[in-house]
Amino acid sequence: MISLSHQRGAIALTFTFMLPAIMSLLAISVFFSMYSQVVIRAGQAVDSAVLACTYQQSDNPVVTDGILDYYRPNFVLPLLGNSVELNSRNGCQISAQYRFDPVIAGSLPIEVDGDTQISSNGLSRSKLVQSVIxxxxxxxxxxxxxxxxxxxxxxxxxxxxxxxxxxxxxxxxxxxxxxxxxxxxxxxxxxxxxxxxxxxxxxxxxxxxxxxxxxxxxxxxxxxxxxxxxxxxxxxxxxxxxxxxxxxxxxxxxxxxxxxxxxxxxxxxxxxxxxxxxxxxxxxxxxxxxxxxxxxxxxxxxxxxxxxxxxxxxxxxxxxxxxxxxxxxxxxxxxxxxxxxxxxxxxxxxxxxxxxxxxxxxxxxxxxxxxxxxxxxxxxxxxxxxxxxxxxxxxx
Known part of the structure; x- marks a missing residue:
């Protein structure tokens, strides 16, 4: 019984010492999961928006903002700094920025200010090409x-x-x-x-x-x-x-x-x-x-x-x-x-x-x-x- 109590105490002590590391690992996993999703969604958003812009040959902000907002994950803050450029040669370029606050930022193995936001910039351009048959x-x-x-x-x-x-x-x-x-x-x-x-x-x-x-x-x-x-x-x-x-x-x-x-x-x-x-x-x-x-x-x-x-x-x-x-x-x-x-x-x-x-x-x-x-x-x-x-x- 004494040996078992010592083992339980050792496990509890070990867990207590490892808890910060576990929390940091969990925070890192959550952070990279969120960041990867933001990067992927930002790319999908600008690609879809630039397709619509190029095909319609119109930089309608209602359509563009709607597409960019559709792909925005729930944890991402409202859009910031998106821009649309439609040129005279049937080309279109769209850039957008998704940004979010890291979850359990205090558990990350680096110091993160509470006001710090992580952002991902997406840029896509395309051109409408006509081929004569x-x-x-x-x-x-x-x-x-x-x-x-x-x-x-x-x-x-x-x-x-x-x-x-x-x-x-x-x-x-x-x-x-x-x-x-x-x-x-x-x-x-x-x-x-x-x-x-x-x-x-x-x-x-x-x-x-x-x-x-x-x-x-x-x-x-x-x-x-x-x-x-x-x-x-x-x-x-x-x-x-x-x-x-x-x-x-x-x-x-x-x-x-x-x-x-x-x-x-x-x-x-x-x-x-x-x-x-x-x-x-x-x-x-x-x-x-x-x-x-x-x-x-x-x-x-x-x-x-x-x-x-x-x-x-x-x-x-x-x-x-x-x-x-x-x-x-x-x-x-x-x-x-x-x-x-x-x-x-x-x-x-x-x-x-x-x-x-x-x-x-x-x-x-x-x-x-x-x-x-x-x-x-x-x-x-x-x-x-x-x-x-x-x-x-x-x-x-």
Whole structure:
């Protein structure tokens, strides 16, 4: 009995000496359990909030705070210092801080002030990325760069490059040509016109008889080889106002970076507009005959679509030329014989001009009448007819 009493006394004494250590171990376990939960929940909270922000493209504080509060453990104090940043490139960044008072802080093996709070900072960022999915498509962008476009051209260039920038070159078979026009159209270093390698040339797309437009022969020669045509070429000069001295045709290419650089380099010039010149030369970047003239390899696919998009902000200086060419069958030849789809975008143009485009487009084409830059962006994207899929990428 005496031995048993001594053992009980020894156990009680040992437990008494070990109690602080046990309490410290328990406090440490509880502390790390709480801290781990706070760290995990903070990460989950900002990831969920940034998903909502990025997908909705909105930094709505009601939604963000609601998500952050939903993931907040019961023992965590109210939110402190959370912030949301939504940038112009479809990206979102959210940071938040969870903080709590340690339980049984007095039992921790370190001195902890009673007012000390432990915090965990969460940071997450993501970006909404659009990828364009396309079957093989050739686009000819026929763009008005006459003097009246001085104020609108920068916005048009941005709209075009934004749409092209969304196209993933790794998963698409998309090619673009660019045909800028004013009074006429210019080329440089064209393989089918040897003297254009020495200096740029303005090239007329029309056929004349007795000094007057011969609309029928112009339509007939639309897809003639270059050696059958007389381009009436002339070196551009600001005093002649025949074509731009700096902005020329870019033949079909799948190098989208080159297309965007070319569009971005376009400059306005000239005092008159001749959309029929750009229209015909746009066609001559798309047909198989003329792709060979440009030393471009045609795409051999039954799924290939070819589309010409003409943009202008005004009437032609010789509006009768476009009407005469339509009467001679130009629009039918382009759409029915050459199987090229056409779209027209008029930006602040007259009702008569829109009617002219509708007559040319018929039932197979599309005509858009834009009155502001928002319309213009929507109509251009519709004319390109891009199909996009969206994905959210974390860490961007």
């Amino acid at each position: 396309q079957n093989p498509v050739d686009f000819s962008l026929v763009l008005d760069i006459s003097g009246s476009m001085t104020w609108d051209l920068p916005e048009l260039k941005k709209i075009i490059t934004d749409v092209i920038n969304d196209i993933d070159p790794k998963s698409n078979q998309v090619r673009f040509s660019v045909v800028p026009f004013q009074t006429g159209v210019g080329i440089t270093d064209a393989p089918w016109l040897a003297n254009s390698s020495a200096s740029p040339k303005c090239v007329d797309s029309l056929v004349y008889s007795g000094g007057n437009l011969d609309a029928n022969k112009t339509v007939q020669s639309l897809n003639y080889a270059s050696d059958r045509l007389n381009f009436n070429e002339i070196t551009p000069d600001p005093w002649l106002d025949r074509c731009s001295e700096t902005s020329f045709i870019l033949p079909l290419t799948s190098d989208l970076d080159q297309v965007m650089r070319h569009v971005d380099s376009l400059e306005t010039s000239g005092s008159s507009t001749a959309s029929y010149q750009g229209f015909i030369w746009g066609v001559r970047t798309l047909t198989e005959q003329w792709q060979k003239e440009w030393k471009v390899v045609p795409v051999q696919s039954k799924a290939l679509t070819q589309r010409l998009i003409l943009f202008t902000d005004g009437d032609d200086s010789r509006r009768d030329y476009f009407n005469d060419l339509m009467a001679a069958g130009l629009c039918d030849a382009i759409q029915q014989d050459l199987n090229i789809e056409v779209s027209f975008i008029g930006f602040g143009v007259s009702a008569d001009r829109i009617q002219q485009f509708k007559q040319c487009a018929g039932s197979r084409g599309a005509v858009f009448d834009a009155s502001n830059s928002t319309d213009l962006a929507a109509y251009f994207k519709d004319a390109v007819n891009v199909k996009t899929t969206e994905r959210i990428v974390f860490g961007e």
